[in-house]
Amino acid sequence: MASPQQINNLQNSFQSAVNLGGSPGIVSTSPTQSFMSSVPRRVSASRQTKALKPFSTGDIKILLLENVNQTAVEIFNGQGYQVEFHKSSLSEDELIEKIRDVHAVGIRSKTRLTEKVLKHAKNLVVVGCFCIGTNQVDLDYAAKIGVAVFNSPFSNSRSVAELIMAEVISLARQLGDRSIEMHTGTWNKVASKCWEVRGKTLGIIGYGHIGSQLSVLAEAFGMQVLYYDIVTIMALGTAKQVSTLDKLLSESDFVTCHVPATEDTKNLLSAPQFAAMKDGSYVLNASRGTVIDIPSLIQAIKAGKIAGTALDVYPHEPAKNGAGAFNDELNSWISELVSLPNVILTPHIGGSTEEAQSAIGIEVAANLSKYINEGASVGSVNFPEVSLRGLDLDQENVVRVLYIHHNVPGVLKTVNNILSNHNIEKQFSDSSGDIAYLMADISSVNQSDIKDIYDQLNATEYKISIRLLY
Numbered sequence: 281m282a283s284p285q286q287i288n289n290l291q292n293s294f295q296s297a298v299n300l301g302g303s304p305g306i307v308s309t310s311p312t313q314s315f316m317s318s319v320p321r322r323v324s325a326s327r328q329t330k331a332l333k334p335f336s337t338g339d340i341k342i343l344l345l346e347n348v349n350q351t352a353v354e355i356f357n358g359q360g361y362q363v364e365f366h367k368s369s370l371s372e373d374e375l376i377e378k379i380r381d382v383h384a385v386g387i388r389s390k391t392r393l394t395e396k397v398l399k400h401a402k403n404l405v406v407v408g409c410f411c412i413g414t415n416q417v418d419l420d421y422a423a424k425i426g427v428a429v430f431n432s433p434f435s436n437s438r439s440v441a442e443l444i445m446a447e448v449i450s451l452a453r454q455l456g457d458r459s460i461e462m463h464t465g466t467w468n469k470v471a472s473k474c475w476e477v478r479g480k481t482l483g484i485i486g487y488g489h490i491g492s493q494l495s496v497l498a499e500a501f502g503m504q505v506l507y508y509d510i511v512t513i514m515a516l517g518t519a520k521q522v523s524t525l526d527k528l529l530s531e532s533d534f535v536t537c538h539v540p541a542t543e544d545t546k547n548l549l550s551a552p553q554f555a556a557m558k559d560g561s562y563v564l565n566a567s568r569g570t571v572i573d574i575p576s577l578i579q580a581i582k583a584g585k586i587a588g589t590a591l592d593v594y595p596h597e598p599a600k601n602g603a604g605a606f607n608d609e610l611n612s613w614i615s616e617l618v619s620l621p622n623v624i625l626t627p628h629i630g631g632s633t634e635e636a637q638s639a640i641g642i643e644v645a646a647n648l649s650k651y652i653n654e655g656a657s658v659g660s661v662n663f664p665e666v667s668l669r670g671l672d673l674d675q676e677n678v679v680r681v682l683y684i685h686h687n688v689p690g691v692l693k694t695v696n697n698i699l700s701n702h703n704i705e706k707q708f709s710d711s712s713g714d715i716a717y718l719m720a721d722i723s724s725v726n727q728s729d730i731k732d733i734y735d736q737l738n739a740t741e742y743k744i745s746i747r748l749l750y
């Protein structure tokens with residue numbers, strides 16, 4: 281259990297963890313506490329527990345996978361949560377077993393939280409993606425069962441942009457090949473088909489956090505920047521947005537992908553797109569492995585159309601590090617690809633820097649803790665964004681009601697009727713698609729009222745899940 285001193289400055293806005301002495305079936309606090317800060321067992325229509333059994337922050341179980349940064353572990357430990365930490369991701373069967381009882385899961389890009397997996401999570405309240413991409417989580421299903429999902433939208437953008445700049449220069453100078461040659465005892469001093477990047481055109485597909493950051497770096501190297509995006513985005517520096525992908529492909533010396541994995545971006549670059557590119561141009565991908573059709577890329581390199589490529593992401597990536605981990609059967613093109621010149625392959629390290637991982641750990645752990653302790657969903661990627669001013673620690677007999685429900689008419693009337701014997705100090709409600717989230721702080725609540733409020737809310741037909749914080 282954390283003392284306030286253990287909770288670092290970044291968490292000053294959080295409630296400190298307070299030990300609760302809950303008697304069975306009733307949510308309660310010890311007489312010495314002026315305020316209760318607990319996360320009662322989440323009960324949903326489909327996964328209802330028989331008794332309302334409360335627990336303190338010390339009862340919160342967090343499963344962290346994929347070597348999530350220690351900054352996050354420290355924050356969760358500081359909150360007093362129970363933390364289970366794994367360096368790699370888990371197989372589906374292991375994940376199903378582990379996810380059963382936990383209240384929060386922290387993952388990176390490898391762990392697939394599908395509907396099948398999430399169905400086994402009986403107490404899950406929140407998922408943290410300690411990365412940018414969230415395509416590995418079934419976001420709609422998570423929302424449907426009242427599970428909020430958070431990510432870190434830009435903490436590793438700079439790291440990816442810097443890697444791409446390094447690779448642009450490496451491809452232009454054939455650095456990968458020269459280095460391999462030297463490692464194997466070959467001195468091969470050549471200038472033919474080696475270029476400066478100054479004055480060349482970089483074509484960026486997807487001008488979001490990473491694409492726009494890269495744009496600034498590339499211009500500092502004297503490159504011209506074109507970008508293609510499905511939305512109109514303000515250009516940084518002297519970059520120019522082009523209206524079609526074909527225009528970008530036909531005018532760029534380097535083409536780099538920074539789009540999310542969606543149905544629309546699947547095989548965004550395939551044989552016709554490589555054919556539309558300039559002779560001797562280069563292709564880079566540090567977005568997702570689905571975005572580039574690698575067999576077609578191999579053909580374009582073999583035909584001399586593409587002069588080199590740098591890939592950081594692949595259709596099937598290993599769950600853990602190690603020799604032989606990369607699955608050559610699933611990625612059957614690999615032996616042909618590595619036999620080609622000027623091919624730089626990295627193991628999905630775009631965001632893997634100390635700075636990025638540390639910042640991501642802090643950001644996502646802070647958001648998860650705030651959601652668990654206060655119910656604040658601001659920044660969630662699949663949920664209505666709701667927040668109220670922090671719980672007032674000096675005020676006694678105040679309860680925060682967190683009510684996630686189906687977005688249908690009549691809910692506010694019903695809920696406020698249930699809460700009407702108490703003073704509603706603050707209330708906020710928002711919806712996103714079929715899901716809505718109501719947060720209310722009510723005062724003048726006695727111990728005996730709490731179970732009654734809970735039971736009444738629990739009986740409402742629109743309820744997805746309820747938590748009472750006090």
Ligand SMILES: NC(=O)c1ccc[n+]([C@@H]2O[C@H](COP(=O)([O-])OP(=O)(O)OC[C@H]3O[C@@H](n4cnc5c(N)ncnc54)[C@H](O)[C@@H]3O)[C@@H](O)[C@H]2O)c1
Nearest residue numbers: 412413486487488489490509510538539540566567630631
């Ligand atoms: N290699 C790594 O380690 C690493 C690290 C971080 C992010 N990523 C990947 O990079 C992706 C991009 O990251 P970001 O932070 O820049 O995301 P972002 O959401 O800030 O930007 C993505 C941009 O792509 C645009 N876009 C979407 N679909 C498009 C399409 N069909 N055609 C053209 N543009 C399209 C969007 O409008 C948006 O501007 C992430 O989704 C993630 O998958 C990889």
Ligand SMILES: O=C(O)[C@H](O)COP(=O)(O)O
Nearest residue numbers: 388389390411412413631
């Ligand atoms: O989505 C992301 O942020 C990147 O793909 C990095 O993922 P990782 O945390 O698994 O390296």
